[in-house]
Amino acid sequence: MRSFLLDALRRGTATVRPPAPGPAALEELAKALAERARQRLGRSLAIREVDAGSCNGCELEINALNNPVYDIERFGLKFVASPRHADVFLVTGPVTWNMREALLRAYNAAPEPKWVVGVGDCAANCGIFAGSDAIVGPIASVLPVDLHIGGCPPAPLEIVKGLLALIEKAG
Amino acid sequence: MTGAVLADLIAGRGAGPDGYVRLDVTSDIWTAMAEGCAAGRHDLSALWADQSRVRMALNGEGCRAILSLRTEDGAYPSVSAHHAPAMRLERAMRDLHGVRPIGLPDARPWLDHGRWPGRESAAPYDFLRVEGDDLHQVAVGPIHAGIIEPGHFRFAASGETVVRLEQRFGYAHKGVERLLEGADVARGARIVGRISGDSTVAYAWAFARAIEAALGWSIPPRAVLLRGILAELERLSHHINDVGGICNDASVLTINARCTLQREDVLTVAAACFGHRLMMDCIVPGGVATDLSQDGISRIRGLLARLEETRAKVLRVYDGLPSLQDRTITTGIARLELVRQYATGGFVGRASGRAFDARKSFPYAPYDRLDFELKTRMGGDVDARLQVRMDEIVESLGMVRQLLDRLEPGEIRSKSPAFVAGEGAALIEAFRGDAFMSVTLDGAGRLGRVHLRDASWFQWPILEAAIEGNIIADFPICNKSFNCAYSGHDL
Numbered sequence: 138m139r140s141f142l143l144d145a146l147r148r149g150t151a152t153v154r155p156p157a158p159g160p161a162a163l164e165e166l167a168k169a170l171a172e173r174a175r176q177r178l179g180r181s182l183a184i185r186e187v188d189a190g191s192c193n194g195c196e197l198e199i200n201a202l203n204n205p206v207y208d209i210e211r212f213g214l215k216f217v218a219s220p221r222h223a224d225v226f227l228v229t230g231p232v233t234w235n236m237r238e239a240l241l242r243a244y245n246a247a248p249e250p251k252w253v254v255g256v257g258d259c260a261a262n263c264g265i266f267a268g269s270d271a272i273v274g275p276i277a278s279v280l281p282v283d284l285h286i287g288g289c290p291p292a293p294l295e296i297v298k299g300l301l302a303l304i305e306k307a308g
Numbered sequence: 309m310t311g312a313v314l315a316d317l318i319a320g321r322g323a324g325p326d327g328y329v330r331l332d333v334t335s336d337i338w339t340a341m342a343e344g345c346a347a348g349r350h351d352l353s354a355l356w357a358d359q360s361r362v363r364m365a366l367n368g369e370g371c372r373a374i375l376s377l378r379t380e381d382g383a384y385p386s387v388s389a390h391h392a393p394a395m396r397l398e399r400a401m402r403d404l405h406g407v408r409p410i411g412l413p414d415a416r417p418w419l420d421h422g423r424w425p426g427r428e429s430a431a432p433y434d435f436l437r438v439e440g441d442d443l444h445q446v447a448v449g450p451i452h453a454g455i456i457e458p459g460h461f462r463f464a465a466s467g468e469t470v471v472r473l474e475q476r477f478g479y480a481h482k483g484v485e486r487l488l489e490g491a492d493v494a495r496g497a498r499i500v501g502r503i504s505g506d507s508t509v510a511y512a513w514a515f516a517r518a519i520e521a522a523l524g525w526s527i528p529p530r531a532v533l534l535r536g537i538l539a540e541l542e543r544l545s546h547h548i549n550d551v552g553g554i555c556n557d558a559s560v561l562t563i564n565a566r567c568t569l570q571r572e573d574v575l576t577v578a579a580a581c582f583g584h585r586l587m588m589d590c591i592v593p594g595g596v597a598t599d600l601s602q603d604g605i606s607r608i609r610g611l612l613a614r615l616e617e618t619r620a621k622v623l624r625v626y627d628g629l630p631s632l633q634d635r636t637i638t639t640g641i642a643r644l645e646l647v648r649q650y651a652t653g654g655f656v657g658r659a660s661g662r663a664f665d666a667r668k669s670f671p672y673a674p675y676d677r678l679d680f681e682l683k684t685r686m687g688g689d690v691d692a693r694l695q696v697r698m699d700e701i702v703e704s705l706g707m708v709r710q711l712l713d714r715l716e717p718g719e720i721r722s723k724s725p726a727f728v729a730g731e732g733a734a735l736i737e738a739f740r741g742d743a744f745m746s747v748t749l750d751g752a753g754r755l756g757r758v759h760l761r762d763a764s765w766f767q768w769p770i771l772e773a774a775i776e777g778n779i780i781a782d783f784p785i786c787n788k789s790f791n792c793a794y795s796g797h798d799l
Contacts, residue, residue: 235480
């Protein structure tokens with residue numbers, strides 16, 4: 138354990154500088170969010186991640202947000218287990234017919250105000266899975282989406298930029 | 309009769325360029341081979357429906373075959389009537405292709421949840437009954453507490469002790485096999501690379517090899533080496549991350565922080581070398597899509613040194629924490645008989661003593677010319693699954709070094725030969741274990757039936773057995789030590 142601490146001292150901090158909020162995300166959010174919400178939440182958001190049928194690529198990159206390089210909690214962003222604690226739904230994948238009800242139940246269990254962020258190309262337009270009869274459609278076909286973060290999968294820094302824009306507008 | 313022997317059945321028959329002997333069989337032979345699986349004479353590798361036929365891939369001692377049986381209007385003798393590991397495969401075949409395995413012991417749907425348009429059903433899923441005094445049920449999922457894929461676990465527990473776990477999957481089913489049907493090869497490669505994002509390199513490789521076998525398509529030597537480098541980087545990124553994840557589930561966050569940092573290092577190097585952190589779409593039929601520059605080679609060499617150091621340090625810390633080992637040793641034991649019966653691949657099988665690795669057991673280029681060892685452990689517990697990963701990290705580091713040393717300048721992709729109708733198969737060792745892929749192609753280069761069987765099909769059922777008698781609180785650490793696929797399973 139001591140060697141980990143010595144390495145940390147020797148190498149200095151691994152955490153990257155905070156990026157600027159994504160401009161496209163700021164614009165999309167400006168339309169979506171009200172002043173009221175901003176006052177309610179302060180600069181902290183609790184995130185419930187839901188895989189609505191993704192290939193697990195987006196989950197790998199969302200998980201990376203918790204590693205020491207991106208360290209997303211420093212921005213007041215925290216992943217929570219219960220939808221009851223959530224302000225933000227971070228949803229991946231095209232929504233499969235087999236996940237539709239679970240996604241809706243989780244969303245309905247969260248208190249207002251709440252936001253939905255679609256992560257990955259599949260969340261926005263079903264990506265390569267468009268046209269499959271086993272999927273309902275993009276996230277917006279099931280939930281009101283406030284922000285899309287594109288990519289297949291989006292790199293962690295892109296997800297951070299989108300979420301920072303959300304804090305700026307919502308927080 | 310306790311089942312026929314594969315080697316006898318295929319004696320004198322030539323294998324295709326993919327190493328598989330193909331033959332049409334009668335229902336008697338079909339059933340005899342299923343009984344042979346149950347008797348441990350050969351392993352069931354895959355089972356799928358292909359229009360009016362059902363097909364079974366078998367692995368014997370140094371030989372492989374794909375048997376085809378014509379169904380009678382969809383009906384055929386069930387394999388799982390004799391060999392339980394085929395059960396979920398046959399339930400999925402019923403759901404997706406409408407075949408009727410006669411004698412199937414468990415006739416409940418598997419991937420079909422009664423939600424697909426046109427075939428909705430309000431019938432609740434009938435979980436197996438568990439009866440006894442003081443038993444209670446705990447339902448977990450499909451949405452789990454962490455950032456992971458969807459699936460449902462139904463525990464029957466007596467106090468804290470798990471009496472039975474029953475899994476239910478299919479939540480991530482996206483109809484990939486139907487999407488692949490009729491697609492061209494390039495689109496097929498992109499879809500296959502997104503069946504399970506964590507194994508994108510391995511799946512793309514399996515697809516490419518199956519297509520190349522079907523078309524007699526040879527690829528440049530440099531591409532063969534680059535494919536090996538890509539696949540081993542994918543394996544390294546997951547193995548080191550899984551070690552961290554297992555320790556995290558025992559509340560040792562420092563090891564996890566170090567391991568996730570190391571994983572990030574792998575992905576950053578992968579992005580710099582190949583243009584994509586997960587290396588998606590890098591392996592394509594005919595070769596690879598991105599070349600590795602001289603700068604990339606030195607980046608990878610630097611990465612290997614850092615990974616080696618991290619591994620050594622993590623192992624030292626792990627070895628020095630009895631409270632951590634108290635959580636991993638003797639937890640979630642997968643028995644060797646069961647692992648053999650299910651032909652369980654990957655670190656799950658190897659940690660219980662089953663010495664199977666597609667890279668060694670049915671070697672494909674470049675592994676046929678690499679110096680590495682197949683590592684096994686005997687414990688079958690969480691600790692053994694962690695240690696096998698640690699052992700394999702050393703082997704992968706050695707393999708990447710050998711591959712880098714052998715790189716010579718040259719082409720990385722060859723032109724497609726003229727399309728001909730045909731088929732090919734491949735067995736690729738993904739980080740989780742052997743992934744089987746079978747592809748048929750028409751004369752215009754359109755895909756017909758594409759079937760992929762992830763290693764998880766034969767690992768998930770072992771988890772059900774391994775958790776029995778453990779406490780529910782140890783399920784996350786057991787589950788992490790298996791790290792099976794959901795999307796890769798649900799298709």
